[in-house]
Amino acid sequence: MFRNTDRRRRKVYQSWSAIESCGKLCSLCGNTCQRIIKMGLTGPQKGAIVSSWKTLTADMKTIQENGSQLFALLFQQFPDTRGYFPWFSGMSDESMKSSGVGRAHAMAVFNGIGAFVSSLEDQECLDGLALKLCRNHLDRKIGSSRFQQMRQVYGSFLDGALGGGATADVKAAWDAFLSWLQDFLAAEEKKR
Numbered sequence: 270m271f272r273n274t275d276r277r278r279r280k281v282y283q284s285w286s287a288i289e290s291c292g293k294l295c296s297l298c299g300n301t302c303q304r305i306i307k308m309g310l311t312g313p314q315k316g317a318i319v320s321s322w323k324t325l326t327a328d329m330k331t332i333q334e335n336g337s338q339l340f341a342l343l344f345q346q347f348p349d350t351r352g353y354f355p356w357f358s359g360m361s362d363e364s365m366k367s368s369g370v371g372r373a374h375a376m377a378v379f380n381g382i383g384a385f386v387s388s389l390e391d392q393e394c395l396d397g398l399a400l401k402l403c404r405n406h407l408d409r410k411i412g413s414s415r416f417q418q419m420r421q422v423y424g425s426f427l428d429g430a431l432g433g434g435a436t437a438d439v440k441a442a443w444d445a446f447l448s449w450l451q452d453f454l455a456a457e458e459k460k461r
């Protein structure tokens with residue numbers, strides 16, 4: 270029989286099914302783990318991410334175009350995000366996309382996403398990648414709300430890049446991934 274507090278706690282865990290407490294020592298920081306945020310993707314969702322990623326990263330030119338387009342959409346819908354990139358100041362979306370620094374950033378971000386895609390079956394590595402990404406971005410004052418904004422444009426990005434391949438299932442799989450990243454950032458933000 271559950272006491273009221275147990276029932277409440279179970280309810281929280283049900284609504285935040287991506288969050289689990291493991292209580293082990295963290296292999297990254299050595300402290301007792303308070304909260305591991307598991308990426309609760311289903312097998313078909315992982316498959317949808319892996320196969321759509323192949324199209325999104327078909328070759329170097331595609332990577333640079335897609336990485337730049339993702340940020341161009343972010344800048345269009347949330348213009349203040351441009352403020353994090355002073356070196357793009359005054360550049361049109363087109364010159365940002367063709368500039369060396371724009372293409373370099375596009376590749377860095379896509380390499381970052383690619384590392385997650387390659388590690389979907391390795392939760393420990395996923396946690397390590399998420400922690401590194403959080404630290405990198407939180408140090409730059411880029412928090413979970415910015416990742417939420419990226420989530421909001423990601424569906425349109427997939428429509429443009431995949432056309433008919435951006436099915437509802439593909440979009441939902443990517444959204445589950447980005448939602449996990451956003452939760453991870455929010456948890457790290459709270460610790461600061």
Ligand code: HEM
Pocket residue numbers: 350353354374377378379380381382402405406409411415416419450
């Ligand atoms: C899936 C989401 C994202 C991934 C995988 C990602 C990945 C990366 C990577 C790998 C780097 C290079 C890290 C380094 O050199 O220190 C980077 C840098 C950066 N990211 Fe992100 N990022 C993401 C989302 C965002 C968002 C939402 C913003 C802002 C709204 C952002 C802004 C920046 C900035 C300003 C830099 C520094 C660029 C530079 O110094 O050249 N990122 N990101």
